[in-house]
Amino acid sequence: MKTCHLINIKNFFRIAVWAICFCLAFAQGASASNVIKDIRLGNQNDGVRIVLDGSEKFAYDAFLLGNPSRLVIDLKDAVWQNAPKVSKNNIISGFRAADLSQGKKGKRLVFELKNNANIKRKFMLEPQAGQKNWRLVLDLSTSGTVQPSKAPVIKTQARPSPQKRKKIVVLDPGHGGKDPGAIGRSFKTYEKNITLSMGQELKRQLEAKGFKVYMTRSTDIFIPLRKRVAIARSYHADLFISLHADSTLNRKAQGLSIYTLSENASDKEAEALAERENKADIIDGMDFSDNSPEINDVLISLSQNDSRNKSSKFAGYVVNEMKQRVKLVSNAHKFAGFAVLKAPDIPSVLVELGYLSNYSEEKFLRQPAYRKKLGEAITKAVMRYFNDPEVASAL
Ligand SMILES: [Zn+2]
Structure with missing residues (x-):
């Protein structure tokens, strides 16, 4: 009985919080979105660094999926300033971006990977002096992971x-x-x-x-x-x-x-x-x-x-x-x-x-x-x- 009562209170709060968020989201309209301004890649010793520039603090989820190997970054409440472009390199073989599914507001980024990789670190940087962007930084490492085949890379080098x-x-x-x-x-x-x-x-x-x-x-x-x-x-x-x-x-x-x-x-x-x-x-x-x-x-x-x-x-x-x-x-x-x-x-x-x-x-x-x-x-x-x-x- 007491437990039930507690759950009800919890539920009540949950609903109340959602209602408030919902109202706030509506009141602020599009300005509540994180405007993604740029996606940049930088090669590192054992992998690649991905940097996203956004207008707001990032609410995100980053995870890896296998078969085929890929990195997914879900950005909640995100909109594009320009359609994002990512060029291929020795780790990333393809890239696509779409809206989040099931009516969720935001974007999903999918980086197709040539080989298996680990997320070595991910962190957020608040705007530094002289600029306004928040940055999400994610380091992808290929060291210590199984590399099924190096053949395609070597082939392109040879010719x-x-x-x-x-x-x-x-x-x-x-x-x-x-x-x-x-x-x-x-x-x-x-x-x-x-x-x-x-x-x-x-x-x-x-x-x-x-x-x-x-x-x-x-x-x-x-x-x-x-x-x-x-x-x-x-x-x-x-x-x-x-x-x-x-x-x-x-x-x-x-x-x-x-x-x-x-x-x-x-x-x-x-x-x-x-x-x-x-x-x-x-x-x-x-x-x-x-x-x-x-x-x-x-x-x-x-x-x-x-x-x-x-x-x-x-x-x-x-x-x-x-x-x-x-x-x-x-x-x-x-x-x-x-x-x-x-x-x-x-x-x-x-x-x-x-x-x-x-x-x-x-x-x-x-x-x-x-x-x-x-x-x-x-x-x-x-x-x-x-x-x-x-x-x-x-x-
Ligand atoms: Zn000299």
Whole structure:
């Protein structure tokens, strides 16, 4: 009897709450809906990040279904600003969107998956300073799941469709004009001349392999570091390679090294080197003013992570190719905060071709035949990089 009474009270409250919600929904009309403004994907190491931009806090449900494998995101009370579009990648093979069924107000998103995946994390971000959107972020991971068949991905890599656009590589010969860079100890070679000759050689070789190549400079002129990044972005570079040669007090130091971006330098020497190279002009942080206002912090960090992973991947290929041909410093792939590596959306590396403070390395770097050899290694690394299934599928 007492239980019955309780249930009745509960039911009464439930009805009352529903009635209030119903009235509120009507009173507010369409403005109560979450207007979905955009759906964005960002590749990650082991999966993909899906970001939805909405006008309100998301009421959602996200879950996986099998046979065929797919991710479903139900968005309650959601409406589209524009019909959503999602491009395919190495994980997502298809996408569709529809209204929620059974008279529920809202939308259902279905992402068809090539392989099984896990929802690694999902969370909501409230509007950050300077923008109004709420964001739902969902990370889909394929690691640790069974991958039934990789064949389709590999097949498309092996035979890229002819209408695919040429990959764009921007080469950045370091220094120039009033900034000579390092100066060789034995032959007084200017770094700016070595980097330019190396850039021209590499350009020839890459073009011969079908890449579209631009240089930040092709003459002896001074270009501020930020401008070099801006040039790479204006060409929509798929890959940015900055060329340098180092110098140090230790005359015995020799070997090639390759750097990718990190806020924390991998060692003291890397830090000192970044400081030397960055001195070419005064850097006051990355400027995103030429980006559209929709670009927000998540997008930037997304793309930075993605670019950083790709940069490291490319650096790995360069090290592999180089070590078969020339001397490398130990742990040749290093990390440092070089200003020219800070484009958030372009995989970027900086190659220190060798030490101008070392007698034999300075002598070698002056020789076209030696630069040709270095160029062959980098060209091979570029080809391997763009053929990497993970990189190729994301382009
Ligand atoms: Zn330099």
